[in-house]
Amino acid sequence: MAVSAAPAPAPGLLHVVREAWGGVLPARYDEPRTRVALEQAVRAQLRPGLRILDVGSGAKPFLSPDERPDGVFYAGLDISEAELLKAPSGWYDQLQVADAGARDDALVGSFDLIISNQVFEHVKPLDAVLENLRSYLAPGGTMVAKFSGAFSIFAIVNRLIPHRVAVWGLHRFLGDDPERIFPAHYDRCWDSALRRMLAGWSETRIEPLYMGAEYLSFLRPAQALYLGAEEWWARRDLRDLAAYYVVTATR
Numbered sequence: 001m002a003v004s005a006a007p008a009p010a011p012g013l014l015h016v017v018r019e020a021w022g023g024v025l026p027a028r029y030d031e032p033r034t035r036v037a038l039e040q041a042v043r044a045q046l047r048p049g050l051r052i053l054d055v056g057s058g059a060k061p062f063l064s065p066d067e068r069p070d071g072v073f074y075a076g077l078d079i080s081e082a083e084l085l086k087a088p089s090g091w092y093d094q095l096q097v098a099d100a101g102a103r104d105d106a107l108v109g110s111f112d113l114i115i116s117n118q119v120f121e122h123v124k125p126l127d128a129v130l131e132n133l134r135s136y137l138a139p140g141g142t143m144v145a146k147f148s149g150a151f152s153i154f155a156i157v158n159r160l161i162p163h164r165v166a167v168w169g170l171h172r173f174l175g176d177d178p179e180r181i182f183p184a185h186y187d188r189c190w191d192s193a194l195r196r197m198l199a200g201w202s203e204t205r206i207e208p209l210y211m212g213a214e215y216l217s218f219l220r221p222a223q224a225l226y227l228g229a230e231e232w233w234a235r236r237d238l239r240d241l242a243a244y245y246v247v248t249a250t251r
Helices: 013-021 033-043 081-085 126-136 153-160 163-174 191-197 220-235
Strands: 051-055 073-078 094-097 111-117 137-148 203-209 244-250
Touching: 013 220, 033 111, 033 137, 033 203, 033 244, 073 081, 081 094, 111 126, 126 137, 126 191, 191 203, 191 244
Parallel strands: 051 073, 051 111, 073 094, 111 137
Antiparallel strands: 137 244, 203 244
C-alpha cells in the first residue's frame, strides 16, 4: 500500500522576512496573480453571444476582440468619453459615457456579464454602484470585478498623502502612467463589508489576494517587514486585510 508523503511545512515568518530581504518573494508572487485571478474568473463566464459591459475600461478594454467568443456584444462604460475614444477602433460595440454611481434606466437588464478591473476603489458610495450594476444584469447574469483592499499598505498611504504626491510617487518609483492614476476612496473595500453589500445577490465568491508588497519594491527592508505581516494575515485568513479582491457575483 502506497503511503503519500506529508506536505512540507510552510516556512516560518522570519524565514519569509529574511528571504524577502534578500530579494526573494513568496511563491504567490511568482506570477502576476492579481491579473491571472481576474482573467480566470472572467474566462469561466465566457460563452458565445454574451452581452458584456466593461465598466471603467476606458482606453484599454479588458478583453480584446480575439479573446471574445463568437457573437459577443461588447460595451464600454466610463465617466470619460475621451478615454473611451482612445480605445482601438472597433474594440467596443457601444460606448456608454456615464458615472457608475448614477443609475441609467436604459441599461437595466441589458447585459449577461459585467467586467470591472481596478475601478471599485475609485467610486463611492460603493453600495449604490453595486446595486446599479446588479440592475444592469439580466436575470442570472454575473459580475466579475477586481479591486484594491482598503487596508493594504498602499491604500493606507494613498489616503494619508495628497493625490498629486501619490501620482508623483507611483510614477517616480513604479513607473505608472500619471494619466491612469485616479483618486481612490476605498469605500468599504474589504471582505466583510463586501459580503454585506452583496447579500442580496443570488451567489457570491470573493477571492482575497495577499499581494501588496510590490508597491514597496523600491525599499527592500520595508518590503521584507511588510511581507512578514502579510504572510501572517494570509495564514490566518484575515481576509479584511487582503491587498486585492476578485469578486464573482451572480444576480
